Structure formats: structure tokens, C-alpha cells
Amino acid sequence: MAAEKELQSSAAAPVDNNNNNMASLANDGLAAQQAIVNERGMSLRDTLRLWPKAILFSFFLSLCIIMEGYDTNLMSNFYAYPAFKNHYGNQVDPDGGMLVSATWQTAITNSTQAGSIIGLIINGIVTEWIGFKKSMIFFMVFLIGAVFIPFFSTGLPMFVAAGIIQGIPWGVFQTLAVTYAADICPVHLRTYMTSWINMCWVIGILLSSGILRGLMSIEGQWGYRIPFALQWIWPLPIIGVTLLAPESPWWLVRKGRLDEARAAVLQIVNLDAGIPFDVDAHMEMMQATNQLEIEISTGTHYWDCFRGSDLRRTEISSITWVVQALCGVPFMSYATQFLVQAGLDSQDAYSLNVGKDGLQLFGCICAWYIMTHVGRRTMYLYGLVVMFVILVVVGCIGIPVENEARSWAIGSLLIVMLFFFQLSLGPACYSLVAEMPSTRLRTKTVALARAAYNIAGLATGFLMPQMIGRNAWNWGAKTAFFWAGITLLCGIWVFFRLPEPKGLTYAELDLLFEHRVSARKFGPEAASQFAVELNMAGEKTDGAGAHHAEQV
Numbered sequence: 442m443a444a445e446k447e448l449q450s451s452a453a454a455p456v457d458n459n460n461n462n463m464a465s466l467a468n469d470g471l472a473a474q475q476a477i478v479n480e481r482g483m484s485l486r487d488t489l490r491l492w493p494k495a496i497l498f499s500f501f502l503s504l505c506i507i508m509e510g511y512d513t514n515l516m517s518n519f520y521a522y523p524a525f526k527n528h529y530g531n532q533v534d535p536d537g538g539m540l541v542s543a544t545w546q547t548a549i550t551n552s553t554q555a556g557s558i559i560g561l562i563i564n565g566i567v568t569e570w571i572g573f574k575k576s577m578i579f580f581m582v583f584l585i586g587a588v589f590i591p592f593f594s595t596g597l598p599m600f601v602a603a604g605i606i607q608g609i610p611w612g613v614f615q616t617l618a619v620t621y622a623a624d625i626c627p628v629h630l631r632t633y634m635t636s637w638i639n640m641c642w643v644i645g646i647l648l649s650s651g652i653l654r655g656l657m658s659i660e661g662q663w664g665y666r667i668p669f670a671l672q673w674i675w676p677l678p679i680i681g682v683t684l685l686a687p688e689s690p691w692w693l694v695r696k697g698r699l700d701e702a703r704a705a706v707l708q709i710v711n712l713d714a715g716i717p718f719d720v721d722a723h724m725e726m727m728q729a730t731n732q733l734e735i736e737i738s739t740g741t742h743y744w745d746c747f748r749g750s751d752l753r754r755t756e757i758s759s760i761t762w763v764v765q766a767l768c769g770v771p772f773m774s775y776a777t778q779f780l781v782q783a784g785l786d787s788q789d790a791y792s793l794n795v796g797k798d799g800l801q802l803f804g805c806i807c808a809w810y811i812m813t814h815v816g817r818r819t820m821y822l823y824g825l826v827v828m829f830v831i832l833v834v835v836g837c838i839g840i841p842v843e844n845e846a847r848s849w850a851i852g853s854l855l856i857v858m859l860f861f862f863q864l865s866l867g868p869a870c871y872s873l874v875a876e877m878p879s880t881r882l883r884t885k886t887v888a889l890a891r892a893a894y895n896i897a898g899l900a901t902g903f904l905m906p907q908m909i910g911r912n913a914w915n916w917g918a919k920t921a922f923f924w925a926g927i928t929l930l931c932g933i934w935v936f937f938r939l940p941e942p943k944g945l946t947y948a949e950l951d952l953l954f955e956h957r958v959s960a961r962k963f964g965p966e967a968a969s970q971f972a973v974e975l976n977m978a979g980e981k982t983d984g985a986g987a988h989h990a991e992q993v
Contacts (some may be wrong), residue, residue, distance in 0.1 A: 451608075483627075699728070779848045
């Protein structure tokens with residue numbers, strides 16, 4: 442009898458332990474959901490106090506985009522820059538001096554676009570392989586060497602080569618900065634730090650316009666070499682900050698390096714702020730999200746971007762960025778040209794460029810305030826409506842024969858349109874393209890989206906000279922009607938296909954996409970219907986972790 446009782450007690454013990462383990466798994470699964478509720482319910486003020494280091498590191502690493510905006514604007518303005526065109530020009534200017542032919546301008550511009558596309562594709566592979574920090578440092582060093590080509594250039598062919606080679610790191614930076622910001626920032630900071638990328642791009646443009654205006658009096662080779670040399674200022678400080686920055690915790694979770702991921706999270710939160718924060722629950726949320734994406738067949742290869750629910754996410758990210766390229770932006774860049782036709786001299790035109798770029802920066806700053814109260818989808822939709830109206834008005838002004846007064850009106854309206862662009866589509870685009878992809882495919886999806894944008898840029902770069910050119914189609918201001926039609930089509934797509942990610946965590950976005958929720962119904966309420974699936978994913982993650990621990 443004693444032996445029988447002993448046998449029964451020994452058999453009962455595992456059952457109790459098993460029940461305890463199941464309860465523990467359930468509690469851990471709920472921890473992921475609780476972490477989502479806590480992150481979403483935290484006020485912006487508390488978020489700023491808890492995550493100041495995330496803001497700091499994202500801020501400094503995003504400065505690499507200033508370099509990209511600076512140099513791409515530099516080359517487009519050099520074609521009319523006296524010191525540059527008189528040294529490298531291959532055609533005689535009827536008004537005196539030399540000109541760089543349209544053929545060479547197109548070749549140099551397209552070489553930069555081609556190099557950027559190569560860099561985008563490389564970034565999708567390299568960053569997932571070695572991580573964000575090593576990728577940033579490697580391509581910063583690469584860019585330091587690449588700047589030597591335009592600085593010591595002896596002819597236009599070298600600028601074509603420089604465009605391709607420099608374009609590779611620029612393509613990497615275009616996506617690396619925004620995906621890193623999306624990875625390390627919580628829900629309430631994502632929109633600000635991803636849109637900061639757009640502001641960096643505008644700052645780069647403003648810097649190049651201001652520097653060119655300040656150096657116009659220098660007639661020799663240093664008039665164009667100094668602007669190139671200034672690019673060497675940026676890489677070293679950015680490399681220094683990158684060495685201090687944490688690796689993306691999401692990347693570390695995907696690689697199974699959970700201890701390092703936890704350390705990375707602790708490196709970017711301020712636990713001394715007095716804001717309640719459960720790092721274990723936060724880690725559980727990240728693991729559960731990763732597990733959920735594995736279960737819905739989210740791989741990490743480029744072809745996975747075109748499978749299942751990720752196909753829709755790739756479509757949204759890509760077209761969102763293409764819309765930014767096709768909503769009349771190519772036409773806005775000709776605002777100064779219309780004002781020159783109205784009688785503005787070349788020096789005043791460069792001064793106007795500085796003012797125009799300053800207005801863009803002011804629009805970006807205002808957009809930060811708007812984003813606090815309005816969703817990104819709303820900004821995109823209403824921004825397109827305003828731009829459509831302005832384009833129609835510009836087209837109507839251009840129907841009669843253009844004269845000085847009409848050119849002033851057209852140029853001024855295009856500058857106003859540029860302000861509204863930076864008030865809406867410009868900053869909102871960077872947030873949307875970073876939030877739409879799954880965490881496992883974010884780097885590759887953003888790379889494909891930016892590549893689509895660059896291809897659209899190649900197309901518009903070919904079309905605009907033909908539309909505006911007096912020796913080509915010579916549409917003049919009536920070109921606005923063409924872009925108004927494209928803008929209308931973009932607005933229709935945004936209304937039916939672009940979801941609102943505001944206030945949603947990555948896990949909630951995964952659930953909404955997996956259940957094919959309509960773009961107009963995205964929101965926390967819709968996501969809460971599927972919370973049980975996240976809990977189940979959390980339980981599986983914990984079970985796998987416990988099993989792994991037993992094996993070890």
C-alpha cells in the first residue's frame with residue numbers, strides 16, 4: 442500500500458507541473474498583449490521621457506540623408522553654375538560662356554539614380570546579413586573614398602562614374618536610416634523620427650543651395666571643388682555615433698540573439714525616468730510578433746515580399762513612394778525657371794532657391810505638429826487634394842500666351858505647392874513606407890519601394906525636359922494639366938488602398954494585414970478582435986524558449 446501511494450504521488454507531480462507550465466505560457470502570451478496596450482496608451486510626454494536615447498541615436502544616424510540631399514541637389518544646380526559650366530561645358534552658350542549639353546546632364550543624373558538602385562538592392566541583403574551598425578560604418582567609409590572621384594574629376598565622364606559609385610552608398614542610406622528609426626522607436630515616436638529623414642533631405646538641399654549661392658563669386662576651380670570637399674565633414678561624426686548606438690533589437694530578435702536584443706532595448710530606454718516599463722513584456726511582444734510573422738509565412742528573402750499578405754504591404758509601400766514622385770513634384774522643381782523667364786536674374790534665382798528650400802524646411806517643421814493630431818493617411822489624401830487644385834489653376838493660367846506677369850504667378854504658385862507638399866506628403870511618406878512592411882521584411886520592402894521611386898524618377902527625368910523644353914513639346918505651364926491628372930489617379934489609390942497605421946504596433950499591423958482588413962477600417966479597434974492570435978504566438982515562442990533551455 443505504501444508503495445502504491447508513493448507511485449500515485451510521483452505520478453501526480455508531473456501533472457501539477459504541467460498545469461503550472463501551461464498557466465505560465467498563457468501568462469507570458471498575455472504579456473505581449475499587455476505590452477502593446479501599455480505602449481499604445483502611453484502619452485507622448487511619457488514616451489519622450491522613457492525613450493530619449495532612441496530619439497538621439499535615430500536623430501544622428503539619420504544625418505546621413507543630409508549628405509544624399511546635399512549632393513543630389515548640388516549636381517542639378519551645377520549645370521547653371523558659372524564656375525562649373527565654364528570648366529566642363531561642351532557646348533557654346535549663345536548668351537556667353539559654355540553649357541553642359543542636355544545629353545550629358547541626363548547621363549549624369551541617371552547614373553546617380555542607377556547607382557542608388559544598386560545600393561538599395563545591396564542594402565536589403567547586406568543589412569539583414571551583418572546588421573545596421575556595420576552596414577552604416579562600411580558604406581560611410583565607402584562614401585569617403587567615392588567623393589574623391591568628383592573632387593578630382595577632369596571631365597564629364599568621371600561625373601557619370603561618380604554618380605554610379607556615390608549612388609551606391611546613397612541608396613543604402615535612403616533605406617537604412619528610415620528602417621533603423623522604425624526599429625528602435627516606439628509607436629508614438631515612429632512618425633516623428635521617420636519623418637525626420639525627410640527633414641534631413643530638405644536640410645541637405647538647403648545647405649547645398651546656400652553654399653552655392655555663397656561661392657558664386659569664386660570663378661576658378663575651387664568654386665565647384667569646395668562644395669564637393671564639404672562632403673568629407675559628415676562621415677566621421679556619424680561613424681562615431683554609430684559605434685555608440687545599439688544594434689536594432691528587432692534584427693537581433695530575428696537572429697535569435699535575445700540577450701543582446703534585451704541589452705539593446707535597455708540601452709535606448711531611460712528607466713530612471715520613473716515611467717513604468719516592463720522589459721520582459723516588451724521582449725515578449727517582439728518575440729511574439731516575430732513568431733506571428735513566421736507562422737503567416739513571412740520569410741526574409743526578396744521573393745517573400747511578393748507572397749501572401751506581404752504582396753499587399755509591398756504594393757502599399759512602393760506606390761506610396763511612387764505617389765510622392767508623380768504628384769507634380771517634377772513640375773515644382775521648375776518654379777525658379779518660370780521666375781527667370783519672368784525677368785529674375787541668375788543671382789536672384791539662386792537666392793530664391795535658398796528661400797524656397799527654407800520654406801520647405803518650415804513646412805516639415807509644421808508637419809510635425811500636424812502629425813500629432815492627424816493620421817498619415819489623412820495627410821496624404823488632403824495633401825493630394827490641395828496639390829491637384831494648385832496644378833489645375835497653374836494649367837489654366839498657362840492656357841493663354843505666357844507673359845511676364847503669368848510667369849510670376851506660375852512660379853509663385855509652384856513654390857506654394859512645394860510648401861504644401863512638405864506639409865503633407867513629404868514627411869508622411871517616410872513614416873508610411875517604414876510602418877507598412879512586416880518587421881522581418883522591412884529592410885527589403887523599403888528597398889524595393891525606394892527602387893520603385895527611383896525608377897519613377899528616371900521616367901520623370903526623361904519626360905519633364907520634353908514637356909517644358911522649347912525645342913521639344915513646349916507645353917509650358919500647361920504641363921500642370923498632365924500632372925494634375927496623375928495626382929487625381931494617385932488620390933483615388935490613396936483613398937481605397939492606403940491604410941492608417943497611426944497608433945498601431947507592428948503586431949497589430951501584422952494581424953490586420955493577415956485578415957485582409959479594408960484600408961479604410963484600419964485601427965486599434967479592428968486589431969483588438971484578433972488579439973488572441975498574438976497571445977497564441979507568444980505562448981509558442983515561450984514554449985520554444987523553454988524547450989531550448991531544457992535542451993541546453
